[in-house]
């Protein structure tokens with residue numbers, strides 16, 4: 001019989017195509033299209049179109065709705081296209097009785113400002129209240145009324161799960177496997193450790209800088225992310241703790257750490273510290289963590305100026321998507337990209353390692 | 360200086376809330392710490408944890424020496440409380456549940472979550488922290504529904520707030536030569552003023 005670990009290795013290396021890293025976008029980027037009611041009318045005489053638009057714009061400029069196209073080409077039941085124009089928002093015409101059988105166009109358009117020649121009977125429509133930020137939002141919005149769309153190509157590709165291709169995906173998998181191994185080591189320790197692991201990576205050098213796991217059995221605040229941040233600090237000659245009694249918590253000592261002479265410090269790391277004047281030593285780094293960080297850990301990553309965060313699976317009080325989206329919080333001075341789903345099944349399986357009694 | 364306070368957050372266990380006298384006494388200590396820090400060119404935040412009328416944790420910002428951006432005064436003080444418990448061989452949770460944090464500036468989001476995780480029931484603070492505040496200024500982690508993140512805590516806000524703000528302002532002025540960096544690191548003062 002094959003040893004367990006070998007079988008797992010093979011299974012994992014086959015799994016590259018079974019996970020996909022999806023972006024955790026802000027609420028504005030991921031919410032459903034908000035709609036507001038408006039009046040529109042068919043244009044029955046196309047020759048009047050430009051005059052109508054001009055007169056309507058002067059009467060109802062639709063301020064704050066610059067993403068809305070004034071005219072749409074509407075496909076009717078018989079398959080023919082005909083133009084329709086947006087008159088105004090329902091809120092622009094507070095005195096109009098929406099329940100009356102036929103809406104008098106004069107009640108919306110004073111004849112001295114808009115000549116109604118070429119316009120059909122007004123009707124109610126719903127139009128998108130905000131400009132679409134993503135392609136899915138754009139497609140949904142367009143079902144109601146056409147809008148402009150300034151596409152962020154990277155977001156579109158990311159939402160399709162195609163931002164990370166072949167070799168990059170294999171590297172990401174390797175980093176998450178390091179975090180998974182640490183999580184399994186934590187579970188093996190018993191004594192109150194949660195099965196959570198994390199790995200800090202310098203993506204430019206394609207190098208793992210630190211691997212840590214949950215150590216809350218020793219200190220309730222030593223979540224895997226906090227451990228990893230301190231290990232990185234230690235690797236740079238700082239650090240507040242010793243994790244020596246946890247062999248699976250390791251930091252790659254940089255040649256610039258305090259153990260070597262200052263003269264030997266590479267210009268690069270020094271630059272990282274000096275340029276910014278403060279030790280934001282996670283600047284530009286990627287964190288791989290098996291489950292979504294809690295509020296404390298998410299904010300610790302903000303303070304540490306993390307580059308990107310990749311997590312495997314969501315958590316109940318998670319602060320990078322579930323309960324909060326601290327990485328997109330508008331009042332905070334540092335924002336970053338977050339992706340979830342890296343080796344999601346293996347990360348979920350970690351929960352099975354938890355002490356069944358304590359849970 | 361205003362002594363107006365404002366209560367919010369979770370309901371306290373009956374009989375557990377610092378008296379006005381206790382607040383005055385311990386906040387005076389916290390302000391002394393902050394003043395001390397300011398005179399030494401350090402972040403002027405004073406922070407202490409009091410259990411049974413004794414100080415069991417006292418923290419100052421240690422971000423620079425540890426190169427770890429999470430070493431805020433509150434985190435350092437919480438570690439000391441845990442150490443105190445280990446030393447005296449007492450259960451940390453039973454101590455933390457009866458420990459009050461006195462701090463001159465509203466704890467940030469991270470520290471507020473850490474206070475929840477350790478079940479600290481009451482936090483008394485001076486001025487708000489508009490940049491990072493976790494007790495309502497940016498997010499209200501102190502009172503949020505987070506069943507897997509410890510216990511919600513009660514805040515007593517606004518004690519000698521103006522004084523706390525002035526100290527932070529003075530700090531930024533003296534720190535100006537090496538820049539905006541400190542501004543980012545430190546719980547920033549705000550134009551918050553005590554209500555009521």
Ligand SMILES: [Zn+2]
Nearest residue numbers: 223294296297
């Ligand atoms: Zn955490």
Ligand SMILES: [Zn+2]
Nearest residue numbers: 431466467470
């Ligand atoms: Zn803090």
